[in-house]
Amino acid sequence: MRRVVAQGTFDLLHPGHLHYLSEARSMGDELHVIVSRSENVTHKEKPVVGDRQRRDMIAALDPVDEARLGDTEDFFVPIRDIDPDVIVLGHDQHHDEDTLAAMLADEGIDCEVARASAREPRYDDEILSTGRIIDRVCERRC
Template structure:
């Protein structure tokens, strides 16, 4: 059984997320998704959607076999427990593949890291674009 782990915030679910997860699923037999905890999202604005709701949405996708919230203290703990062959990154996730591989090796995690390319099939392929358009359409300044 070839396990793949995908991670992310998945704030406002959109076609870009679905593309990332479907492409990740193609790399193995089983897709595990680790949804970021609100308190651990420090590299961008805090999620709008609560973590339990984001988890439920991800778990409901056909391409996802298992979904879980990330660890509050150690982002590598769920990955070590799942013991995947592949960890995927979205095209805009702010990780260096080389550094991530090095950090995982230090923890005894032997997974390959694969970056999934961008989804360009529609205008609303990011949470930021959706939020900006919603504010524009609703007249917010």
């Protein structure tokens, strides 16, 4: 069985998230998703939606076999626990594949690192970004 890991913040779900997870699932037999805890999100604005709710929403998606929250201290704790064959990064995630592969090797974790493709909007007003969803809400409701 080929085990795949995807990870992300997954704040305000949109079609881009589903594309990423569907593509990650197609790379193996079982998809495990690690949802970042709000306190660990430092590369962008903190999530609007709470940790457990984001995890629950991801767990409810068809491509996902298991969703869990990330560890607050050590990024590698859930990775070691899952023991994946491949980690799939989202097309726009800030991680560098080579750096992540080297970090995994340093930790003694033997798995591939892949990157999912981007999903293009399918119609004019389709939003594929949490930040853009928030901007639209603010434009229309604030």
